[in-house]
Amino acid sequence: MRKYTDQQMKAFGLKPERIPKHVAIVMDGNGRWATSRGLPRAAGHRAGMNTVKEIIRAASDLGVESLTLYAFSTENRKRPKDEIGILCSLLIEYFNREIEEMHRNGVRVKAIGDMTWFPTAVQETVRNAEIKTANNTGLKVNLALNYGARAELVRAMRLAFAEDPEADESAIAQKLYTTDSGDVDLLIRTGGDIRVSNFLLWQIAYAELYFTDVRWPDFTMDELVNAFRDFAGRDRRFGGLKSNKAK
Ligand code: IPE
Numbered sequence: 001m002r003k004y005t006d007q008q009m010k011a012f013g014l015k016p017e018r019i020p021k022h023v024a025i026v027m028d029g030n031g032r033w034a035t036s037r038g039l040p041r042a043a044g045h046r047a048g049m050n051t052v053k054e055i056i057r058a059a060s061d062l063g064v065e066s067l068t069l070y071a072f073s074t075e076n077r078k079r080p081k082d083e084i085g086i087l088c089s090l091l092i093e094y095f096n097r098e099i100e101e102m103h104r105n106g107v108r109v110k111a112i113g114d115m116t117w118f119p120t121a122v123q124e125t126v127r128n129a130e131i132k133t134a135n136n137t138g139l140k141v142n143l144a145l146n147y148g149a150r151a152e153l154v155r156a157m158r159l160a161f162a163e164d165p166e167a168d169e170s171a172i173a174q175k176l177y178t179t180d181s182g183d184v185d186l187l188i189r190t191g192g193d194i195r196v197s198n199f200l201l202w203q204i205a206y207a208e209l210y211f212t213d214v215r216w217p218d219f220t221m222d223e224l225v226n227a228f229r230d231f232a233g234r235d236r237r238f239g240g241l242k243s244n245k246a247k
């Protein structure tokens with residue numbers, strides 16, 4: 001739910017009608033943030049956790065409807081057990097610490113991905129957060145955990161075709177994890193790499209892409225505002241000819 005008045009939005013250089021409805025973020029660069037400071041990678045993940053809090057708050061305050069955050073990919077399962085364990089502990093810590101405030105702010109949390117792979121403690125923490133916030137009507141936060149777009153698409157197509165062998169695009173879209181949030185308007189990737197890494201392949205078909213060298217722990221509300229200003233200046237044609245400036 002937008003907190004800033006039209007006047008305040010103007011001071012940011014933003015127009016409420018040009019705010020992307022669905023923003024997706026590849027939160028990358030935690031490890032490099034840490035090693036460049038002579039710290040263990042875990043310190044980068046911990047610092048990145050604080051960014052998650054700030055960006056959820058900022059997205060909500062700026063009037064974003066859905067925020068889909070890539071926290072752990074199916075490919076990240078290749079990482080050392082220690083690092084995966086640390087990420088799981090941080091996830092539990094994050095929810096224990098932040099769920100009340102997110103709930104007060106009307107945030108609805110949903111995990112997307114195959115949660116069955118995670119230890120029971122992680123599954124229960126995330127499940128409880130989903131149940132607690134299920135009826136909230138503010139910002140929808142989709143947290144991608146053990147998520148891969150190809151796996152999501154295989155799942156969605158299997159479900160859709162089981163119901164109807166003639167299932168069309170909209171029937172498949174309804175079976176995606178993010179069906180409530182619709183297509184992505186703006187995809188942001190921090191950390192300097194210019195790739196998608198198996199994130200939301202269907203939903204980004206017509207997304208505007210924004211890449212920044214800023215590493216996730218250094219990403220701030222100001223950086224998010226920069227991305228939104230850039231988005232507002234894009235000419236979204238969706239394959240047509242008529243100029244259709246970012247809605
Ligand atoms: C992103 O940061 C967080 C996860 C993938 C869990 P990285 O851990 O990938 O950080 P870099 O890319 O090594 O800097």
Ligand code: IPE
Pocket residue numbers: 026027028029070071072073075076193195197
């Ligand atoms: C993408 O980051 C996944 C997440 C941010 C969770 P990676 O660090 O895993 O991506 P690659 O391996 O560099 O493509």
Ligand code: MG
Pocket residue numbers: 028029030191
């Ligand atoms: Mg990375």
